[in-house]
Amino acid sequence: MSLLVVGSVAFDSVRTPHGHADSILGGAATYFAVAASWLTPVRVVAVVGEDFSEQHLSVFASRGIDTTGLERAAGKTFRWQGQYVGDMNEARTLDTQLNVFERFAPKIPASYLASEYVFLGNIDPVLQLHVREQLPSTRLVGLDTMNYWIRGKLEALKKTLAAVDVLLVNEGEARMLSGEWNLTKAAAAIQKMGPRSVVVKRGEHGVSLFTAGSIFSAPGYPLDQVQDPTGAGDTFAGGFMGHLARTGDLSEPNLRRAVVYGSVLASFAVEEFGLSRLLRLTPQEIEARFREFKTLTHFDV
Amino acid sequence: MSLLVVGSVAFDSVRTPHGHADSILGGAATYFAVAASWLTPVRVVAVVGEDFSEQHLSVFASRGIDTTGLERAAGKTFRWQGQYVGDMNEARTLDTQLNVFERFAPKIPASYLASEYVFLGNIDPVLQLHVREQLPSTRLVGLDTMNYWIRGKLEALKKTLAAVDVLLVNEGEARMLSGEWNLTKAAAAIQKMGPRSVVVKRGEHGVSLFTAGSIFSAPGYPLDQVQDPTGAGDTFAGGFMGHLARTGDLSEPNLRRAVVYGSVLASFAVEEFGLSRLLRLTPQEIEARFREFKTLTHFDV
Numbered sequence: 001m002s003l004l005v006v007g008s009v010a011f012d013s014v015r016t017p018h019g020h021a022d023s024i025l026g027g028a029a030t031y032f033a034v035a036a037s038w039l040t041p042v043r044v045v046a047v048v049g050e051d052f053s054e055q056h057l058s059v060f061a062s063r064g065i066d067t068t069g070l071e072r073a074a075g076k077t078f079r080w081q082g083q084y085v086g087d088m089n090e091a092r093t094l095d096t097q098l099n100v101f102e103r104f105a106p107k108i109p110a111s112y113l114a115s116e117y118v119f120l121g122n123i124d125p126v127l128q129l130h131v132r133e134q135l136p137s138t139r140l141v142g143l144d145t146m147n148y149w150i151r152g153k154l155e156a157l158k159k160t161l162a163a164v165d166v167l168l169v170n171e172g173e174a175r176m177l178s179g180e181w182n183l184t185k186a187a188a189a190i191q192k193m194g195p196r197s198v199v200v201k202r203g204e205h206g207v208s209l210f211t212a213g214s215i216f217s218a219p220g221y222p223l224d225q226v227q228d229p230t231g232a233g234d235t236f237a238g239g240f241m242g243h244l245a246r247t248g249d250l251s252e253p254n255l256r257r258a259v260v261y262g263s264v265l266a267s268f269a270v271e272e273f274g275l276s277r278l279l280r281l282t283p284q285e286i287e288a289r290f291r292e293f294k295t296l297t298h299f300d301v
Numbered sequence: 302m303s304l305l306v307v308g309s310v311a312f313d314s315v316r317t318p319h320g321h322a323d324s325i326l327g328g329a330a331t332y333f334a335v336a337a338s339w340l341t342p343v344r345v346v347a348v349v350g351e352d353f354s355e356q357h358l359s360v361f362a363s364r365g366i367d368t369t370g371l372e373r374a375a376g377k378t379f380r381w382q383g384q385y386v387g388d389m390n391e392a393r394t395l396d397t398q399l400n401v402f403e404r405f406a407p408k409i410p411a412s413y414l415a416s417e418y419v420f421l422g423n424i425d426p427v428l429q430l431h432v433r434e435q436l437p438s439t440r441l442v443g444l445d446t447m448n449y450w451i452r453g454k455l456e457a458l459k460k461t462l463a464a465v466d467v468l469l470v471n472e473g474e475a476r477m478l479s480g481e482w483n484l485t486k487a488a489a490a491i492q493k494m495g496p497r498s499v500v501v502k503r504g505e506h507g508v509s510l511f512t513a514g515s516i517f518s519a520p521g522y523p524l525d526q527v528q529d530p531t532g533a534g535d536t537f538a539g540g541f542m543g544h545l546a547r548t549g550d551l552s553e554p555n556l557r558r559a560v561v562y563g564s565v566l567a568s569f570a571v572e573e574f575g576l577s578r579l580l581r582l583t584p585q586e587i588e589a590r591f592r593e594f595k596t597l598t599h600f601d602v
Contacts, residue, residue, distance in 0.1 A: 017482070087482055181318070181388055183505075184523045204484075205506035206520065217597055219507065219518030222485045256600040290602070296518055297598050299557040301591070 002066075003245040005032045006045040006106050006131050007121020007144075007234070009052070009070070010078040013095075014273065016088060018227045024274040025056050027078060028121040028144070031231035034278045035238030035265040037063035038286055040246040042238075043112050045069035045131070049077040049100045059275065068109045073100040088229050089203045108134050117245035119237055120164065122146050125157040132163050140250060142166045142241050143195070144233075150176050162194035168237050170201045183208065184215070197255060199240065199262075201233055209259045216256045219297060221267035221289070228273040232266045235278065239265030264289045303367075304546040306333045307346040307407050307432050308422020308445075308535070310353070310371070311379040314396075315574065317389060319528045325575040326357050328379060329422040329445070332532035335579045336539030336566040338364035339587055341547040343539075344413050346370035346432070350378040350401045360576065369410045374401040389530050390504045409435050418546035420538060421465065423447050426458040433464050441551060443467045443542050444496070445535075451477050463495035469538050471502045484509065485516070498556060500541065500563075502534050510560045517557045520598060522568035522590070529574040533567045536579065540566030565590045 007029030013022045029046045036042045043066040048056075052072065060067050078101035082091040106127055116139040120128040125145065132141055143164040149157050150173060157177075161167065167190055175181055178189035187198040187210035198210040204226070206219040240262035247254055264286055271277045308330030314323045330347045337343045344367040349357075353373065361368050379402035383392040407428055417440040421429040426446065433442060444465040450458050451474060458478075462468065468491055476482055479490035488499040488511035499511040505527070507520040541563035548555055565587055572578045 087476075175388075182524070182526060184525050202506060205503060206518070208520070208523065215523050215597060216600070217507070217520030217523070218600075219509070219520060222509065222516050222518070223483070224485050225483060253601055260600055294600070294602050296516060297600075299517070299519075299561055299595070299598075300554055301595050 001116050001245045001248055002041045002043055003036050003117040003119065003241055004043045004045065004112055004115035004135070005029050005036070005119045005121060005238075006128075007032060007119075007123065008078055008101055009046040009048050010080050010101070012230055012274065013079070013081040014228055014230050015083040016228050017085065018225065019273065021228070021273040023079070025059055026080070026231055026274060028231070028234040030275070031234035031269065031278070032119060032121065032238035033060065033065045034063055034275055035235040035269065036242030036245070037065055038265070038281055038283065039239065039242030039261065042066065042242075043069060043115065045106045045108060045112070047071045047073050047100050047104045049073060049075045052077050059279070062279070068111055069107065071107060075100045082230070084229055087204070088226055091230070106131050113137075116140070117241055118142070119241050120144065120160075121234070125149050125153050125160040129156070129160040129163060132160070139248075140165045140241075140244055142168060142237060144168050144237060145173065147173060147176055158193055161190070164195055166197045166199060167195040168199040168201065168233075168240070170203070170233065174198070174200050184210075199259065201236060203229070203232070207236065207259050207263055209255060211252050211255060214252055216259060218259050218263050218293065221263060221293065221296070223267060223271065226270045229270050230274070232270050235269040236262035236266040239263070260290060260293050261286075263293060302417050302546045302549055303342045303344055304337050304418040304420070304542055305344045305346065305413055305416035305436070306330050306337070306420045306422060306539075307429070308333065308420075308424060309379055309402055310347040310349050311381050311402070313531055313575065314380070314382040315529055315531050316384040317529050318386065319526065320574065322529070322574040324380070326360055327381070327532060327575060329532070329535040331576065332535035332570065332579070333420060333422065333539035334361065334366045335364055335576055336536040336570065337543030337546070338366055339566070339582055339584065340540065340543030340562065343367065343543070344370060344416065346407045346409060346413070348372045348374050348401050348405045350374060350376045353378050360580070363580070369412055370408065372408060376401045383531070385530055388505070389527055392531070407432050417441070418542060419443070420542050421445065421461075422535070426450050426454050426461040430457070430461040430464060433461070440549070441466045441542075441545055443469055443538060445469050445538060446474065448474060448477055459494055462491070465496055467498045467500060468496040469500040469502065469534075469541070471504070471534065475499070475501050485511075500560065502537060504530070504533070508537065508560055508564060510556060512553050512556060515553055517560060519560050519564050519594065522564060522594065522597070524568060524572065527571045530571050531575070533571050536570040537563040537567040540564070561591060561594050562587075564594065
């Protein structure tokens with residue numbers, strides 16, 4: 001089934017201990033869409049500026065991503081500049097220029113309105129809820145957010161949370177949103193706010209999935225080298241939602257497999273700068289690494 | 302088979318967000334021995350002072366631990382005072398009084414000399430090697446160390462590493478010892494120093510086991526409340542080594558199960574202050590949580 005993502009498209013400049021890249025195509029919706037495109041058809045709602053070229057557009061086209069909802073506005077595309085040091089678990093933002101993203105008002109094309117699988121990327125929760133309310137046919141809505149909204153727009157965010165099925169956040173965000181240090185308690189508190197399932201991302205330490213009465217933990221994939229962690233969380237979300245959309249199976253065992261597919265896609269993404277590795281994947285590589293996750297975690301009882 | 306541990310016995314004073322405990326029995330060898338005692342007979346080599354009472358000794362006796370090698374020296378027992386805040390992943394040491402531990406020179410009783418499974422707790426690597434060389438019949442020697450020795454006695458530590466089978470360290474120690482940020486590279490570098498297997502402990506994020514050509518990752522057990530993380534790493538080591546000693550099976554699949562038993566024991570240890578929870582375990586509880594780890598990590602391929 002088709003999967004709709006609403007979020008940012010950006011130009012990133014990234015410096016890590018292993019090199020740097022300047023003004024490369026990035027943004028949450030981009031990483032999400034490219035990752036998910038390996039599993040299911042994807043539709044994007046985002047905004048870009050006049051500096052967004054045919055060449056940039058061709059990246060989406062090369063993955064068969066529907067860009068009917070990619071709005072072109074007067075001005076420049078969102079730009080982010082960041083740096084990773086040490087264990088690279090956290091980005092240090094050096095510069096953010098929101099540009100056209102500052103006034104992003106997501107418009108859902110008529111051809112998207114029947115979308116059943118929807119991912120609301122990290123934007124103002126008021127806009128997230130507005131998008132969600134325009135989509136009457138959803139089977140699963142995933143949500144991302146960040147500290148900025150938890151701190152500044154908590155009431156709006158709570159309304160949005162009440163209208164979604166899965167929240168995907170990192171540990172710090174789960175703690176801040178719930179007011180609980182303990183992640184099991186944090187997840188339980190968030191589930192009471194609306195989402196049936198909570199996915200807590202722990203960077204290189206893996207991911208935990210909290211559903212009603214069950215917890216699943218997947219480790220991070222052990223990589224020899226992480227070149228660039230940018231977009232790993234969004235790539236995870238793309239793999240997670242992509243697997244659910246392609247299978248249409250929302251059972252708990254399939255949510256677990258979705259977590260592993262998310263982890264697989266994210267593990268590829270960080271191997272190289274930007275989208276490079278994600279763009280030249282093969283379905284065989286994805287399946288092989290899925291099985292490697294089994295080898296990584298299996299023990300006999 | 303009997304399992305020998307050499308390390309510290311201490312009196313701990315601990316403060317966490319959930320309470321505090323003063324001058325309770327602790328120390329690496331104590332946590333290790335009590336944990337392992339649920340799986341296999343244990344022998345201890347350690348030193349205590351004149352303030353170590355019959356009541357303290359009875360804790361070891363209650364778990365059937367052989368204390369022939371528990372030396373009583375003039376002076377006071379090692380005392381440690383620490384505090385955990387926030388996510389409790391790291392202890393802040395408030396005070397350390399080495400006391401009799403400062404001049405600890407491990408003496409191996411004749412009745413211990415045939416020990417096949419040995420754990421060299423975190424002491425001066427020169428002493429660790431000295432102990433190791435007195436034990437000609439070992440099938441598996443595990444080693445712990447810390448930043449202090451990596452920084453201050455690296456050459457001695459390298460000699461000790463060359464004479465052991467498994468190194469158990471936390472992430473920071475693995476990085477410092479190898480000079481590699483990436484944990485997969487760090488483990489590979491450490492394996493070249495001697496130990497066939499490297500166990501990297503990640504606190505609440507779980508444990509990774511690096512063996513020749515294979516990696517196994519187990520998550521942390523999701524607990525509603527961690528009262529006191531003191532001794533978790535030593536308890537893990539006790540469960541890990543205890544399972545290997547009781548089974549005598551050093552195959553890679555059994556090393557994986559040993560990692561899970563270590564994680565099981567550690568997850569119990571942190572539920573309450575000090576040794577309380579470990580002392581009133583049952584074999585049934587241990588087996589039940591071992592199966593819960595399977596539920597926690599299983600997904601269908």
